[in-house]
Amino acid sequence: MANWYDPFLQTLEDAQDLADLQTASEQLRDLLNIDHVVYHWVSASGEQYGCGTYDPNWVRHYLEQDYLRVDPVILGCYQRFHPADWKRLDWSSKAARAFMKDAIKHGLGNQGYSIPIRGPKGQFALFTVNHSSDDAFWTTFTENHRRSLILVAYAFNQKALEFEGSADRGPQKGLSPREIDAMTLLAVGYSRAQAATALSISEHTLRVYIESARFKLGAMNTTHAVARAMSQGFIVV
Amino acid sequence: MANWYDPFLQTLEDAQDLADLQTASEQLRDLLNIDHVVYHWVSASGEQYGCGTYDPNWVRHYLEQDYLRVDPVILGCYQRFHPADWKRLDWSSKAARAFMKDAIKHGLGNQGYSIPIRGPKGQFALFTVNHSSDDAFWTTFTENHRRSLILVAYAFNQKALEFEGSADRGPQKGLSPREIDAMTLLAVGYSRAQAATALSISEHTLRVYIESARFKLGAMNTTHAVARAMSQGFIVV
DNA sequence: TTTCCCTTCGCCATAAATGGGGAGGGCCCA
DNA sequence: TGGGCCCTCCCCATTTATGGCGAAGGGAAA
Known part of the structure; x- marks a missing residue:
């Protein structure tokens, strides 16, 4: 328990x-003696929530400019599991470099390290530390703190999920095995006729499963039902 | 660096x-002096891989019996982010209790602690420690090792992803903004006509986006395309 | 024991999605 | 500056999905 991060x-x-x-x-920013600490998440319903030490003006500007679509940190981390040093991301596009220039103008440091975190139902979050320094300092810093930052990111996310989760959380009616079969086959590209054949049942029976799954999932159509079944973890594709 | 787990x-x-x-x-099983340590994952393509100290007979039996559909550990952890003590999962169904009895017969301990881990593209993994003991011992054990187990789980997953990722990893052609808009609206239940209206474009234009997205994603139909776009992280619903 | 849910099947009519043509303007990168 | 990708629009024919009606046996739970 001699770690700085346990308390x-x-x-x-x-x-x-x-x-x-x-x-x-x-508090963590001051503990680590760096410029910025940010936790930012996108919930299953697409809502965003962030907390951290960035200048509120930057946050507003970021949203107004729709930088989510440009930001190489978001784009890069979304496809990976590993924490990422900002230097190692893809800055090749013109828009990305302009974005970074704009960011630094708003008080961000040139160095960053972001940890992607994923939760159930497609939740995606990023925990970022940011600082203004040379490469050598930053490399040492990230190497020294990598593991503790993972734990911190994890704890941030755990709390954020906890706060959100307590709000909605319906009864979560599950799908029956056959409904899961149907949704799974549709999700991997089968047409209704093909799926029925694959399950050795009539196409009409398959329709019954799809419709009841759609009803349970509160979906408007088959595509919607499959999407919901996926994001709620009923099927894995 | 005085931790047992750093080395x-x-x-x-x-x-x-x-x-x-x-x-x-x-090695970890011996370090922790418990019965079992298991890491198990399901990749985006549905393949499974596991390593750990369970009796191979149990693993085979588990797969043969299709216990994935019954196992409360899988079912419970799939919906949550937090690590879960097996005691706190839902054992109310008859099948679940029969499953556990069978498991213990095959050498598993009565206590377990599982950490769900999620990666990009819908990857889902579980890291589990298992032991035979009374509740008091297990509570102390999990409280003491919670954080280190998270790091271990994280490291296991990082390596597993690394090994798998090096194999395939296509060029990963991305979707255009409009294609993402289209996929997103379809995923939340819009019909083509509604989506076209929402985007203020003709329905035919929307079709072009859907078709080109389908082509890029290698999908057979719209539902398949949306499912792929979701599991590959192009859209968040 | 009764009630709910799961599984399975059929027919008909309409609405929606798909496949295959063709076409023009704009932006970015080499 | 030319090729490639992106965005936008239109028609026709065919396939596929959906909506609505009804029906029955089995199993598990209350």
């Missing part, structure tokens, strides 16, 4: 609301 | 192939 993790675990996470991110 | 994490990071992960799991 901080405890603070995180004691957080009661999103405001506490905000305070914690500022 | 072990180093071992994991030095692993060269899946066999090394197998050895590592045995």
Whole structure:
């Protein structure tokens, strides 16, 4: 228990609301003695939530400019599991370099390290530390703190999920085995006729499964039902 | 660096192939002095891979019995982000209890602790420690090792992804913004006509996006395309 | 024991999606 | 500056999906 981060993790675990996470991110920035600490997530329903030490003007500007579509950190981390040093991302497009220039103008450091985190139902979050320094300093910093940052990112996400999860959380009616079979086959490209053949049942029976699955999932059509079944973890494709 | 797990994490990071992960799991079992350590994953394409100290007979039996559909550990962890003590999962169904009885008969301990891990493209993995003990011992054990187990799980997954990723990894042609818009709207239940209206374009134009997205994703139909776009992380619903 | 849910099947009519043509303007990168 | 990709629009014919009606046996839970 001689780690600097154990007490901080405890603070995180004691957080009661999103405001506490905000305070914690500022605290961590001071602990690590770096420019910025940011936690940012996209929930299953597409809502966004972020807390951290970026200038609020930058955050607003970021959203207004729709930088989510440009930001190489988002684009890069979305496809990977490993934490990423910003230097190693793809900055080849003109838009990406312009974005970074704009970011630095708004107070961001030139160095960054982001940890992607994924939750159930397609939740995606990023935990980022940012600083202004030379490469050597940053390499040492990230190597030294890699593991602790993973734990911190994990704890941030755990809390954020906890706060959100307590809100909705319906009864979660599950799908029957046959409904799961049907959804799975449709998700991998089978037409209704093909899926029926694959399951050795009549096409009409298959329709019954699809319709009941659609009803349970509250979906408008088959595509919607499959999408929901996927994002709610009923099927794995 | 006074932790027991830092040298072990180093071992994991030095692993060269899946066999090394197998050895590592045995090593960790002995380090922690518990019955079993298992890492198990399901890749985006539905393939499974596991390594760990379970009796191979049990693994075979598990697959033959299609226990994936019954196992409360899988079912429970798939919906959550937090690590789960097996005691706190849902054992209410008859099938679940029969499954556990069968498991113990094959050498599993009565206590378990599983950490769900998610990667890009819908990858899902579980890292599990298992032991035969009373509740008090297990509670203490999991409380003491929670954080280190998260890091170990993370490291296992990182390596597994690394080994798999080096194999295929196509050029990963991305979708255009409009294609993403189209896929997103379809995924949330819009029909083609509705989606076209929402995007203020003609329905025919929308069709062009759907078809080109389908082509890029190698999908057979719209539902398939949306499913692929979701599991490959192009859209978030 | 009754009630709910799961599984299975059929027919008919309409709405929606797909396949295959063709066409023009714009932007970015080499 | 030319090729490649992106965005936008239109028609026709065919295949496929959906909506609505009804029906029956089996199993598990209450």
